[in-house]
Structure formats: structure tokens, C-alpha cells
Amino acid sequence: MKILVCIxxxxxxxxKIAFTSNNTKFDAAGVQWxxxxxxxxxxxxxxxxxxxxxxxxxxxxxxxxxxDVEPIIRKALALGGDEAIRVNTDSxxxxxxxxxxxxxxxxxxxxxxxxxxxxxxxxxxxxxxxxAELLELPYISLATKFDLAGSKATVSREIEGxxxxxxxxxxxxxxxxxxxxxxxxxxxxxxMAARTKPLKVVEPVAADVLTNVQSFGLPPxxxxxxxVAPDNVDELARLLxxxxxxx
Amino acid sequence: xxxxxxxxxxxxxxxxxxxxxxxxAKLAEQLSTTAEGIVxxxxxxxxxxxxxxxxxxxxxxxxxxxxxxxxxxxxxxIAQVAQATGARVIVFSNNVDGKAVAPxxxxxxxxxxVSGAVGLPDTSNGFVxxxxxxxxxxxxxxxxxxxxxIISLSPNAYKIEETVGSAEVVPFNANVxxxxxxxxxxxxxxxEVPLTExxxxxSAGRGMKGPENWGIVxxxxxxxxxxxxxxxxxxxxxxxxxxxHVGQTGIAIAPNLYIAIGISGAIQHLAGVNRSKVIVxxxxxxxxxxxxxxxxxxxxxxxxxVPKLTEAIKxxxxxx
Ligand SMILES: Cc1cc2nc3c(=O)[nH]c(=O)nc-3n(C[C@H](O)[C@H](O)[C@H](O)COP(=O)(O)OP(=O)(O)OC[C@H]3O[C@@H](n4cnc5c(N)ncnc54)[C@H](O)[C@@H]3O)c2cc1C
Ligand SMILES: Nc1ncnc2c1ncn2[C@@H]1O[C@H](COP(=O)(O)O)[C@@H](O)[C@H]1O
Numbered sequence: 001m002k003i004l005v006c007i008x009x010x011x012x013x014x015x016k017i018a019f020t021s022n023n024t025k026f027d028a029a030g031v032q033w034x035x036x037x038x039x040x041x042x043x044x045x046x047x048x049x050x051x052x053x054x055x056x057x058x059x060x061x062x063x064x065x066x067x068d069v070e071p072i073i074r075k076a077l078a079l080g081g082d083e084a085i086r087v088n089t090d091s092x093x094x095x096x097x098x099x100x101x102x103x104x105x106x107x108x109x110x111x112x113x114x115x116x117x118x119x120x121x122x123x124x125x126x127x128x129x130x131x132a133e134l135l136e137l138p139y140i141s142l143a144t145k146f147d148l149a150g151s152k153a154t155v156s157r158e159i160e161g162x163x164x165x166x167x168x169x170x171x172x173x174x175x176x177x178x179x180x181x182x183x184x185x186x187x188x189x190x191x192m193a194a195r196t197k198p199l200k201v202v203e204p205v206a207a208d209v210l211t212n213v214q215s216f217g218l219p220p221x222x223x224x225x226x227x228v229a230p231d232n233v234d235e236l237a238r239l240l241x242x243x244x245x246x247x
Numbered sequence: 248x249x250x251x252x253x254x255x256x257x258x259x260x261x262x263x264x265x266x267x268x269x270x271x272a273k274l275a276e277q278l279s280t281t282a283e284g285i286v287x288x289x290x291x292x293x294x295x296x297x298x299x300x301x302x303x304x305x306x307x308x309x310x311x312x313x314x315x316x317x318x319x320x321x322x323x324x325i326a327q328v329a330q331a332t333g334a335r336v337i338v339f340s341n342n343v344d345g346k347a348v349a350p351x352x353x354x355x356x357x358x359x360x361v362s363g364a365v366g367l368p369d370t371s372n373g374f375v376x377x378x379x380x381x382x383x384x385x386x387x388x389x390x391x392x393x394x395x396x397i398i399s400l401s402p403n404a405y406k407i408e409e410t411v412g413s414a415e416v417v418p419f420n421a422n423v424x425x426x427x428x429x430x431x432x433x434x435x436x437x438x439e440v441p442l443t444e445x446x447x448x449x450s451a452g453r454g455m456k457g458p459e460n461w462g463i464v465x466x467x468x469x470x471x472x473x474x475x476x477x478x479x480x481x482x483x484x485x486x487x488x489x490x491x492h493v494g495q496t497g498i499a500i501a502p503n504l505y506i507a508i509g510i511s512g513a514i515q516h517l518a519g520v521n522r523s524k525v526i527v528x529x530x531x532x533x534x535x536x537x538x539x540x541x542x543x544x545x546x547x548x549x550x551x552x553v554p555k556l557t558e559a560i561k562x563x564x565x566x567x
Pocket of ligand 1: 478
């Protein structure tokens with residue numbers, strides 16, 4: 001059993017969002033980078049659990065990014081996983097990244113590919129689906145539970161107002177959401193071990209870039225809150241009806 | 248031609264589909280072309296009635312395999328229809344199904360994808376679509392130059408408009424591959440409004456002290472026909488189910504009205520709800536950061552204010 005876990009980096013959730021170069025670039029000055037929470041908390045931990053259940057399981061991590069991602073990759077390795085692969089290129093757009101990961105999957109003959117539900121910076125929720133299509137594999141998105149029996153996976157996925165449970169034979173691509181696993185904190189042993197785990201760097205394959213960010217912007221600020229006294233709740237109902245026209 | 252994917256669950260057209268149909272029709276008008284729909288599998292409702300959202304024609308591929316959602320099979324069939332009909336833009340809702348299919352179709356057709364679009368493209372100079380990034384804390388304008396373009400529209404970002412009109416329903420004979428996934432169960436929480444589709448959301452946080460106190464929150468939600476949501480610690484402590492957790496690492500929502508009770512308004516929480524059109528905050532701490540993001544607020548004890556608000560809403564709604 002070989003599992004590939006896709007790992008991306010995102011600004012820390014409290015990072016100030018600002019842009020430079022005439023609003024065309026994210027202002028990374030002073031920003032702390034973290035492992036994308038969906039990758040760290042759910043997909044990686046679930047992969048580690050599968051290895052704990054079956055020691056013959058091999059876990060590789062992959063990131064498409066430049067050398068500055070390496071501390072993030074090491075942090076991920078501290079949680080678990082046997083080795084990491086970094087595809088040495090800027091991440092351009094979703095299709096380009098998916099194409100890079102597809103090449104890795106083909107070469108490594110993985111049985112299972114995990115991605116996170118989405119990156120919390122770009123919010124694409126696109127790479128898993130693109131990857132599955134490039135590999136001609138089934139794709140279960142927004143998984144909230146993932147179980148394995150031999151080569152058969154049973155997966156719950158989020159649907160509007162509930163969940164759907166489906167069965168699929170490996171190989172498969174799965175995007176992980178909350179529920180798949182519980183967040184773990186790396187321990188000292190993991191952190192020490194991560195230092196010596198292999199982190200291979202490979203060069204990108206030729207691939208198309210289908211989209212370009214032209215500019216960024218910030219939403220307009222709120223006008224300010226209108227406070228209503230707690231003993232005057234009827235007034236809030238009136239405002240919501242007559243002014244906001246919401247109820 | 249603008250091809251709109253009409254998403255269906257158990258034979259019923261989802262509300263998100265009305266949004267994308269309206270959006271697709273407006274986009275077609277802007278591009279001086281027509282909007283057409285595509286629906287996969289059987290539908291119990293009258294599809295021609297969807298013409299009121301501005302589509303002239305709906306292709307229906309009716310095949311048992313398509314009654315279950317499988318992104319791989321759906322992609323294959325959508326690509327066949329898109330190619331046969333010469334679609335230039337394909338529109339999806341960025342809902343659960345759209346998030347699974349739109350990227351696949353994008354990869355298959357080498358068509359640029361903008362997921363989570365929040366408005367019509369700017370076509371004055373190219374084709375530029377605005378989308379949310381940084382969990383609603385910012386937006387990006389994405390330029391598409393591929394021959395076919397794919398937009399997946401953020402739920403609740405585009406207002407549904409109805410006119411008069413009826414659509415011609417055209418059966419489409421596609422090659423439907425067999426599905427590699429088998430759906431074994433669908434568990435729906437009955438009688439509840441799905442969170443991502445809800446126009447009003449009532450949400451509560453750690454200020455409620457414990458799960459046993461949720462009755463007053465539920466009563467308010469009932470009075471408003473609202474969906475329920477909660478902050479992350481509430482879901483982590485299993486006071487409420489995970490599927491109610493909203494925020495940067497939960498579900499991102501953009502209802503018309505968001506009522507936050509006993510939630511402090513941490514930046515990670517705001518990230519998932521700040522696209523709500525109107526925000527009401529009820530919190531006993533006047534310094535709670537949520538008030539900065541709110542339109543209306545009450546500084547007070549939720550246990551006193553919420554039941555009163557429920558009554559006030561029942562009264563005002565009953566009087567109308
Ligand atoms: C990486 C990361 C990701 C995160 N993602 C999310 C996310 O997606 N969603 C999310 O919600 N959080 C997220 N968090 C957690 C977030 O930082 C906050 O800790 C969390 O939102 C706080 O939840 P809360 O407001 O319910 O609780 P608290 O912060 O404890 O606030 C409780 C509030 O209730 C008020 N209160 C208390 N009693 C009453 C009363 N009787 N009447 C009225 N008001 C009362 C208090 O004044 C207080 O403001 C994330 C954190 C991290 C680090
Ligand atoms: N540069 C990257 N390298 C490796 N995996 C990535 C990268 N970007 C995104 N991913 C994976 O794809 C998932 C979805 O990302 P996105 O489609 O950008 O929202 C993430 O949770 C990661 O698992």
C-alpha cells in the first residue's frame with residue numbers, strides 16, 4: 001500500500017492579508033507560513049493512522065513549490081510519513097500543480113492519493129479533481145470518513161444537508177475534510193526523526209497554465225454596527241424587517 | 248453558447264441550480280449568445296419550467312448510472328455534451344457536486360477554471376472573473392484565455408431572477424461509462440435547511456456554555472426557517488455535529504442573514520462568514536471583536552435576549 005499525501009503551505013490563519021506590486025502580489029512580509037490545515041489535520045493524520053494499522057504502508061508527501069516550502073515539509077514529516085518529494089517550481093495555477101502531482105503519482109504507482117479539501121488561501125478546491133481526471137481515477141471529494149478493507153475503500157462524503165457513503169476500489173483520489181481524522185501535535189521524537197527523512201527534489205514536467213491572477217483586492221469595510229439595547233429586542237426585529245429587509 | 252450544469256439530488260433540482268441558471272442566462276446576454284442547460288439522470292420535476300431563469304434549451308442525458316453522482320462519469324458525459332454543442336463557457340455551482348466535477352471537466356477540456364466566482368466576468372478587455380480568496384478576506388480577479396472557460400459560482404453569490412419562459416428539453420444520447428463508485432447509503436438530516444443553501448443562518452458559540460442550552464438557539468432558527476451553525480470549539484467539543492462548524496477551517500457560507508450568538512468573532516471564524524450580507528451579533532462582552540464585523544448588535548446575555556428575539560420575530564412575522 002502506497003499513499004501519497006499532497007501538502008501545501010498557506011499563511012497563518014491570523015496573517016494580515018495585504019497586497020503589493022499594484023495589487024498583483026500577496027504581501028508576504030512578516031507572514032508566518034503553516035501547513036494548510038486540511039492537509040495537516042485530516043489527510044496526513046488519516047494516512048498515518050492507516051500506517052499504524054498496517055505497518056507495511058508507505059507514506060510519501062508531495063509539494064509543488066520552491067525551496068522556501070522545505071520547513072513546512074519538515075513539519076509535516078514530523079507528524080509522520082516516510083519521505084517527501086518537492087517538485088521544484090512555483091505553483092502557478094491549479095492545473096499546473098495537478099499536472100506535476102499527476103506525474104509523481106504515475107511514477108510512484110501510488111494506490112491512494114489524499115489532498116485537503118481546499119487551500120485556505122487560494123480556496124480552489126480544484127487540485128484533487130484535476131489530478132483524478134489526469135490520472136483517469138475515481139475521485140471522492142469532501143470526505144468526512146475514510147476506511148480501508150484490503151483494496152476497497154468506504155468513504156463518507158459531505159452532501160447538502162447530510163452525507164453519502166460510497167465504496168470504491170483503489171486506486172483513488174480523495175479530498176479530506178473535517179471528520180476524517182483528529183488533529184495531532186508532533187512530538188519530540190517525530191521532530192527529530194523528520195530531520196533525517198529523505199526530502200527529494202525533482203524538476204517539474206512541462207505543463208500548461210490555464211489561469212492568471214490579474215489583481216487582488218480587499219472587500220469594502222463595514223459601515224459600523226448599529227447597537228440595540230437588550231431590553232428593546234422588538235427594535236432589532238423591526239430593523240431586520242424594515243431596514244435590512246431580511247425577515 | 249453558455250452551458251449551465253443543473254445539479255440535482257434525488258430527482259429534485261437544487262436551489263443552487265436556479266442561481267447558476269440565472270447567472271448563465273445573464274452571462275449569455277453579455278456575450279450575445281444563448282444559455283443552455285444540461286441535466287444528468289432522471290428528474291421528477293418539470294424541467295421545461297426552468298426556462299423562467301432564462302435558458303432556452305436543456306439537454307437531458309437519462310441513464311440509470313447518472314442517478315448516482317460520480318464525478319468521473321459526470322465529467323465524461325458533460326464533456327461529450329459540451330463538445331457536441333460547442334459550449335464556450337460552462338457554468339457550475341461551487342457546491343459539493345460542482346467542487347468535484349468542475350475541476351475534472353477543466354482538466355479534461357484543458358479549460359481554465361475559476362472556482363468560487365462571485366460575479367459576472369468583466370469582458371471589456373478579455374475575460375476576467377472575480378473570486379474569493381483567503382477565505383473571504385480578499386478577492387482575486389482571474390483572467391481566462393483558454394478557448395473554453397469554466398466558472399463555478401459561489402453559492403448565494405448571485406441573485407435568482409425569474410421571468411416568463413419555458414425551455415425545450417432535448418434528450419441527449421451520450422455514451423455513459425460504468426461507474427467505479429457505488430453509493431451504499433445517503434443519510435440526510437431530515438427537515439433541516441442545508442447550511443450552504445440557507446438564506447438565514449443562526450449560529451452559536453462557546454457562550455452557550457453547553458449543548459443542553461441549544462434549545463433557545465434552535466427555537467430562533469425555527470422561527471426564521473434558518474439553518475444552524477456553530478463555532479469550531481463547539482464542534483470540537485461535540486456539543487454540535489461537525490457539519491455545523493463554520494469558519495476558515497469549517498464550511499464557508501454567505502447567507503443573507505447571519506446571527507451569531509455567544510461567538511467572540513475570532514479571525515478564523517469571521518473568515519468563513521464575512522460574506523454574509525447582514526450580520527447580527529449577540530454577545531455579553533461589548534469588546535467582542537465580532538461587533539466590528541456586525542451590522543446590528545445587542546450587548547447582552549444570550550439566555551435573556553435570544554428567547555425575546557424569537558418572540559419578537561414570531562410577532563412581526565405573524566403580523567405581516
Ligand atoms: C488554524 C485555526 C483555524 C481555526 N478555524 C476556525 C473555524 O473555522 N471556525 C471557528 O469558529 N473557529 C476557528 N478557530 C478557532 C478560533 O480562533 C476561536 O478560538 C473560536 O472561533 C472561538 O469560538 P467561540 O467564539 O465560540 O468561543 P470563545 O472565543 O470562547 O467566545 C465565546 C463568546 O461568548 C460570549 N459569551 C459568553 N457568555 C455569554 C452569554 N451568556 N451571552 C452572550 N454571550 C456570551 C463571550 O463574551 C465570548 O465572546 C481556528 C483556530 C485556528 C488556530
Ligand atoms: N503546491 C501544492 N503542492 C502540493 N499539493 C498541493 C499544492 N497546492 C494544493 N495542494 C493540494 O491540493 C489541495 C487543494 O488545493 P486547492 O485546489 O488549491 O484548494 C490542498 O489541500 C493540497 O492537498
